[in-house]
Amino acid sequence: MTNKYYEFFCPVKVIAGKSALEHIPYELTGLAAKRPMIVTDKGVRAAGLLDPVIAACEESGLEIVSIYDDVPPDSSTTVVRDIAGIYRQEKCDSIIAVGGGSAIDTGKAVNILVSEGGDNIAKYSGAGIIKHPLKPFFVVPTTAGTGSEVTSVAVITDEAKGVKLPFTSSFLLPNAAIIDPRMTLTLPPHITAATAMDAMTHATEAFTCMAKNPLSDAYATAAVKKISHSLLHVMDNPKDTDGRLELAQASTMAGIAFSNSMVGLVHALGHATGAICHLPHGLCMSLYLPYVLEYNLEEIRAPLGELLLYLEGPEVYSATPSSRRAEASISALRKLRDQLYKRCQLPRTLKETGKVQEEQLDHIAEMALDDGSIMFNPKEVTLEDARAVLRRAWA
């Protein structure tokens, strides 16, 4: 008997497909919630994405009691406290987060305060602090990439101390994630590409890193297949609702996969690059993915080779000798990135971003080495290794 052991947990009800938003009133009623508050950002509101959510609720006689639409890209403890204040003042009983990673994380943090009490979210920071179920919480993602709708983590900036506070608890998971293709139809091409590559990286790292397990593997491979099939099609046909739904579902599936098997060096480098050079997360993922896979190659040859089936389909997979499949998977990802560059100039190297200085590479390497994701990378990464990957990703 081997020592192999794993855990898998995802209690989020996924409500996906055509007219999914119209299920919100029924689902809220099922949790005895009658006075929901929407947490979102100005971009989502300006794009008209709240309208179908509100219309879906009002048509069923469910009033949205309050809308907070000023969530910043990096949400803070002050914002969370203010929203919790409005929630209490308006006597709301549930939260619907509509947006990308920041709005969703803010919704999770507000839910902690309004459920557990108090005004200081910082005291709930850390792992396993929250011991009770929270108020009804729904998530409507408006990007297809972060997977935040199925992760038990939120990150909020403490402005006073200048640090990012992590919150981890299975109680942060929403009761339901509503995946409606209408919410991602208007995403601009470069965000569609970057967020889909974020999901692709979640799935690829979930499938190749140390905490992989049979259940997360199933979600990861399905996500890779959906993204490979649909991404370029959606780039060429942005109004295709079926393609948009495929990407949105892939993002959720990749989220389920990586929240149960973690990620590796791509994320460690991406987090450090984001913090130092302020590059969007999805862009960093797309940029580093092939270089890190090349670095990890000998440790992940078998699972990476297996991914070729989902990246390129059965014909290419069967025509490729098994000893070359891992390299062919990396080539497939490079080819996908080249196509995305052609369509929306999604950078493939650090130099192409125009926002990274070569002198910053050492700092990025040092910071990446202390990132939690690096623990799950299949290869032990030294400072020199991280520098070497960054040099390859430079140009």
Add this chain to the structure above:
Amino acid sequence: MLAKRIQPMIFQARRLYVEMMFQVMGRALQAVSEVDDSVKNEARALPEGFLFEMMVMPDGPRLIVEHTGLGRFHFHGDSAPRPIDLSIQFKHIAHAFLVLSFQEKTSVAFANDRMLVDGDISYAVRMTRVLNRLESFILPKLIAQRAVKEYPANLHLPEKLISAARIYLKVATNFVETVRA
């Protein structure tokens, strides 16, 4: 029937082994921070007075070390003078035994959800590197390869032997001093 009678003794032996290993590891952490420059460099990034704990949940054996500055650790035994800054917690004594008897690598134990981190995750990553470095020094290569994700390629036999001898000597001295005290 016999198995039922033996079982409590096995549990007791396992607990004693984990307790003993924590005692050795705590002292060895102090010693390696006096011997190895790369451990000192790793530890320097920790705040002065930083308290690190490795323990078995809910209230089992534990080791506590403090970063006293300049990359040096001080072993406090199993009681902390102040609240702990970073705690790595095994969920069960059986999981601690798997890791401390080198049946499961520390990194694999993290990946397998055998352990929890309470505190700053970046410090936990750093302390894991320190523990790996320590194990690479004090264990025979064949056993160390079972304990760490990757045995350091640049750690050659002469350096390993000399460092291990110095660490074991310091650990033994510390044990004797503790007994005398």
